[in-house]
Amino acid sequence: MSGPAEGRIKGIHVIVVCLSLFLTLFAWQFSRQQIETRVGQRFEDSRDSAIRLIVDRMAKYEDALWAGVAAIESHGGDISYPDWHAFAQSLDIHEKYPGINGIGVIHFHSAETLSAYLREQRGVRPTFRIFPEHDQSIYMPITFIEPESTNAAAIGLDVAHETNRRMAALASRDTGTAQITGPITLVQDESSTPGFLFYTPFGADDAVEGAVYAPFVVHKLMEGLLATELRNVRFSIHDAGTVIYNEHTAEDELYDADPMYSDRVKVDLYGRTWTVDLRTNLAFREQNTYAQSTYILLAGLVIEALIISLLFLMAKANKRAISFADHVTRSLKKKTVELDAMNKELCTKNEALEEFAYIASHDLKTPIRGINGLTEMIEEDLEDYFASSDANPEVKQNLALIHARITRMNQLTKGIMDYAKIEVSAGVNEPLDLEKTLADLEFDLGLEKEQLQLKGDITSIDVDTVNLRRVLENLIGNAVKYHDGAQPLRVAVSAKRMGDRCMISVADNGPGIHPKFHTRIFKVFQTLRSADMPESTGIGLAIVKKSIERHGGNITLESELGHGATFSFDWPADGTQASDLPLKEAA
Known part of the structure; x- marks a missing residue:
């Protein structure tokens, strides 16, 4: 009978589902962390790239300014307007230095x-003037600037008039290094957007005479730095709290009000x-979504749902299979009980054997065939289920148990029919060539010639040869079936004449039989088979005993454990009809 837990979701199934769910969540979390790490690294790379571009571009502009200093020094410490114009033309600043x-x-x-x-400047350019007026003790007028056409408004501008311009110029003079100003508005910039000046000093260390400079409008500088459409990060620049450049505006169609990543980096540049x-x-955001980890989670949850559904279906199918197996088992047990009762009755009432055979062939074979057919149908229906990795092995084992029981019932039925046929076939007398019979058995049982030997002075018997052949088949078959392999199989058949009868013995070198079982093994349905021995119906030796006694003979057994077994019996040899011999009652 099935237990209370059979056909239900078991604890191990719950553990498997929980473990699978844990692995799904772990995979989702791990994937998300990996994506976060990769996306964070992409932002850091973009951030560092933008900062590096700003620093590198400013360094490139610094090189251009120092080139101007070198040009002035190459002209003896000062330079004329035509020479500066020629130098600026050689720099090709709009192509090589975008943003300047x-x-x-x-x-x-x-x-x-x-x-x-x-006086010197007006001698060349009569309209040259210095502006605006201021009260500083130093004057720093812009003498030349190229291209002059776009920067004419700056010529003559005294940068000492305004604090940011003046402080950066003085710092460049005093330190001998390149310096930039704080936020200013260039006089030549009509849009009045934030800008700054970049200075490099020229002259002797103790007498700096001036500076080569470059004016910048910050938004033009950044446009020349890297086009916004090529960047997935936007930035703004603050100098001393003043915004000098800002890309974080809603006008940008790619503006993200809630950015995935942000950072503020302080960059020290030339005194600022x-x-x-x-x-x-x-x-x-579009290029770095977390969709992959979400897909992993959704796929895992779908798989979890399928597993749970499959477990419920398995439990339901298992319950049906177990119920069917219980029903079949009860039916088989009932039939077995009936067979046992009928066997007991037949032991004392031999005349009822034919009726019992009829019942066995009709009442047992038909339901057994039906059970076998139903079992095969169930196996076909569950074929895909058995092929799955989550198949419950108990279902297949129960069906295999049914098949085993069906096979045993078929064997029992056949044995009973054979037992009954002894009466029917008795008296069929045809010459039985013992040598040929043993040769046929060698072939049927897969034996070598030396494994089955015939001895004695009789080679042919013609009394009830059908039953005699059945007796020899059973005795030799048992010797082969139950041989334990401790030593090479040897079976010896001996046939000797003793008056009007012949004495026949079958001796083997198998494991032997304990003396206390020498009587029991000849009874119907009795077997000494252990769990590791071949299947047995317990009818074979009963058939042997009944056949021998039907012909007026006796069968004896000589055997000890470990010393093989010898079955000996006598059989008519003079042609007396078997039907004329008395039938001995079974012991």
């Missing part, structure tokens, strides 16, 4: 040297500290 407004020269003068400077505020845009 121009490159020019500023001279440093005191009140004592300013008049001479003005720029704070660069970097944020990802919508293009970055």
